[in-house]
Amino acid sequence: MAVPLHELGRDLDRNELINVASALIAMPTFDKGERTAIGHAQEFLERRGVTTRLLSRDPSRPNLVATIGTGRPIVALNGHVDTVPIGDRAGWETDPLTPTLKGERLYGLGAIDMKAPLAVLLMVAAAMQRVADRMRGAIQLQITVDEETTGYDGSIFLIEQIRQGGLDRPDFVISGERTDLTVSNAERGGFKFEVEFMGRAAHTADARTKGINPILHAARGIAALERPLDEFHPNAGYGIISVNVVRGGDFISQVPDRCLIQVDRRMVPGQTNVSALAQAEADLREALKDVPNAKYEIRSLRDKRGRERYYAPNLTDWHSRVVQSVVKAHEAVTGKAAQPCVGAFGATDGRLFRYEGIETVVYGPSGEGAHGANEYVDVDSLVTQFNVLTAALADLLSVRP
Structure with missing residues (x-):
């Protein structure tokens, strides 16, 4: 690793992470209602000195793109803010739009898919902004809409912008979707x-x-x-x-x-x-x-x-640069061997970037209940995700001590 493993993670405020995740969970983002949460994320980043802009096919559904650093390589962090609808409330033991912490589990609609992982990406971006002058390359944070339906107004639109020169093409993509802290290089x-x-x-x-x-x-x-x-x-x-x-x-x-x-x-x-x-x-x-x-x-x-x-099966080689950075970061942070995510939980927008020939890996927290009642995320796994992603970015971007 280019920097001591915990230099970026040691200042993580666990309560702030929970609060950021909770704020996102409390904002309804189904039925094309992502704008408020996108604005909240934009304000969070800009208060911390991160440059942002909105890109949209449909002006009522903007995607947020934030940039940290300059030059290459460019590492994109990708996550979506939309959720599925609530469905039948009768199965919920808590209000799905009232984030509820029970022990190490944070409950609420989108907790694992993927409001809390998105909060991790926001916190990672803020941490990397503090060392931007020591990075060799840049981070492109993509917070997208429309993942739960087709991606047409979200990541597909961003990829169209990349093809047309309106957005820099990443060299690597890391998605923060749920993987139970395993490494997903194929779907x-x-x-x-x-x-x-x-x-x-x-x-x-x-x-x-x-x-x-x-x-x-x-x-x-x-x-x-x-x-x-x-x-x-x-x-x-x-x-x-x-x-x-x-x-x-x-x-x-x-x-x-x-x-x-x-x-x-x-x-x-x-x-x-x-x-x-x-x-x-x-x-x-x-x-x-x-x-x-x-x-x-x-x-x-x-x-x-x-x-x-x-949509075609897709694969980034296990020995590719981005996959191995996450593998080594996971092993350094947890002290355990990284395991492939065999039989991924569902399709992610990561596949869209693999179709473009971009090395892509998915690494995210643990939880249950996505698209159903009593959805939750394990808070400890969010902390691990944060530490692994910051360590992987420090490696990919050669952050100087």
Whole structure:
């Protein structure tokens, strides 16, 4: 490490970290309501001498970009401020918008995904600002909107700005999303498709003579598709397939003429949407080969802009510069060997930067309940995240003692 490990972390005010996280949790940022929290983060940074600017496709949903230092390399810290909606409050034991500390757990909507990790990134930026004159290179803090939906107004927009020269291209990206203090250098890809089974409508009385029930065919198809997959990647885990939507029939006394299933497929590096569809087709063909009159059609699902609902598996080499900086920082801070995040918890915006050919790693705290009731983050893990990220940045930016 370029500086003593605890030089940047020793002055961390744990209570301030909790307060910053709590303030963000208390601000609703779902349903395109991120502006207040973005303004709060901007004020936090500017009070500490950090230069900021707002970049937006939609003026009501600005992204915040802060810059510390000059020159290269540029290390981007990426985190999002938006959350999913509250959902059913009945399952919550506390008010989801009232941050509540119970022992070492801070509860609230977005606590782990990712208001508290975002607070860590803000505190890291403030700490690095204090040593900016000793850095060789720069930090680009990206606080984005729209991660929970498509990223179109958030990280995708920032990447468009990078391509167009409106924002400096980072050499490395570190995302602060949850990893339970493991190191995520790879993520599974995702692909959504549907299968429509065609039958013949008839009265129930004629079900065995005139009707062809596509629900029966769909049942066989579901059984064939819904199985554990044996493909394994050492940094991404196993592939996953799950039939999550079934629609068939509208009237209790009528054999339906259609049954539709929708499938969510998660793929490991080396697989694609093409290979996933080919495997699904083979599984369905085998399952229905002895079924007379079985007809079906497989289709990729598309979003509102007509784009295929597919994102590719992605990987940054474990031995790359940015991954190894985080690995070594984790080991130095915790005294324990860093572990890969096998089977990441979900997609992050980190994948978007990997698609651009930028070395990217994800390292974040521990917690549970993301997208559900009683979401919390472990405060001790936030402190560890802060210390690891500052140590990794000191290494990447050659901070002088």
